[in-house]
Amino acid sequence: MCGIVGIFGQTPVAARLYDAMTILQHRGQDAAGMTTLDNGRMRSAKGMGLVRDVFGERSVAGLNGDVGIGHVRYPTAGCDRPDEAQPMYVNSPFGIALGHNGNLINAERLSAELFDEDRRHINTESDSEVLLNCLAHELVAGADLAPGPERIFAAVDGVHRRCRGGYAAVALITGVGLLGFRDPHGIRPAVLGERETEDGKEYIIASESVVLDILDFRLVSDLAPGESVLITLDGQLHRHLSPEARPHTPCIFEYVYFARPDSLIDDLSVYKVRLRMGEALAEKILREWPDHDIDVVIPVPDTSRTACLPLAHMLGVKYREGLIKNRYIGRTFIMPGQEERARSVRRKLNTISLEFRRKNVLLVDDSIVRGTTSKQIIQMAREAGANKVYLASASPPVRYPNVYGIDMPAASELIAAGRTEEEVCRLIGADRLIYQDLDALEKAVRGKNRKLAGFDSSCFSAEYVTGLEDGYLQELEARRADAVRMERRQSTA
Secondary structure, three states: OOEEEEEEOOOOOHHHHHHHHHHOHHHOOOEEEEEEEEOOEEEEEEEEOOHHHHOOHHHHHOOOOOEEEEEEEOOOOOOOOHHHOOOEEEOOOOOEEEEEEEEEOOHHHHHHHHHHOOOOOOOOOOHHHHHHHHHHHHHHHOOOOOOOHHHHHHHHHHHHHHOOEEEEEEEEEOOOEEEEEEOOOOOOOOEEEEEEEOOEEEEEEEOOOHHHHHOOOEEEEEOOOOEEEEEEOOOOEEEEEOOOOOOOOOEOHHHHHHOOOOOEEOOEEHHHHHHHHHHHHHHHHHHHOOOOOOOEEEEOOOOOHHHHHHHHHHHOOEEOOOEEEOOOOOOHHHOOOHHHHHHHHHHHEEEOHHHOOOOEEEEEEOOOOOOHHHHHHHHHHHHOOOOEEEEEEOOOOOOOOOOOOOOOOOHHHOOOOOOOHHHHHHHHOOOEEEEOOHHHHHHHHHOOOOOOOOOEOHHHHOOOOOOOOOOHHHHHHHHHHHHHHHHHHHHHO
């Protein structure tokens, strides 16, 4: 999972790109980069680390240009090298820089096609470079000295025909302008905003609407599945819906965990969605455990707080903050490496003992993925004096790999894979474990929005909206295992 932003401004955009990337920092903490278009030249800076670590005042000041894109990277296994920081650049045709959020499930085959048929060399393990070169090749196929919107959109349609997976992208094209597009299923999010200034109209494309709120842009709309938007250098906005578009099935994990609660994604308030998730979970507890002995409900910060509040209210139990987070430690779920995640839990969280001592505590989390965090937090609650420790997950058991850009591709890393809920409960050391039902989760996310055909809930259901080729998951598992072994060798070298 990554964060993308593109701004078409009337004044230099580097400082605003920097602000936008810090707003999207929750979507990726591994690397950051930005590229601006300055009188026909691309100016770029990128590096490993947080936005504040990569960019100083001097580097931002050197990125001249009124049009630009930015990217924060969240690494998937085997894709965390400095040369894979984005935006990526290719000089033919015209000069194109691209930032990408998501994952292509046919990247390996495409990479071979690009080399054997298109005569394009892929230099990294990043599928973003594959996506960029697919776009470049489609533009070459009908290259004009100054391609118009129709030619650009035809090239993106060609990308949709070739690329399978979940993706949202922003791109700069020299001599053309700012391009944004979303995959045919609308799995990964992207929004369009605008604002009027004294010098003219400005536009923004971003992963989440919260960026628009803070930078004072008005939300125009989400990009539809398969939609492309192009803002040409003369300031004209062009929109195009691809014939490759499919029924809208956004990633449900955006609402469960990744997106900020103050964002709107596909006309759904993430905050309201999480409130409804808590209500649905409370209904299940009251239905299946009406005589519960819960004394206090405590959220695992931060994402689960919103769901935890209505849950506590409906159960008639006190809501308390018993786990305090060190905000200078990153999100453990998106940290590269299992060992690093395990070490980070206790550095990240500390207990307030008086909220646990001699009480039956219900901990509430948004999801349980690998189980590392859950197991340690339950142990911490016991050490703080809890009588009993129950755990409730606002989402169902994560049993299957996610293949659209979230770093949980190997089933062997998922604690619920191949296990019953009772077995997971024993492994994490809880006295009772309650999972949300998938139907209830999808109903809570959808709310009153009937425009969505459904959701990509594949990590819960194994139903992949794009379909998967035979053997894909097995190949992914083997590749993941190789990456983990390499990581361990490097850590002990």
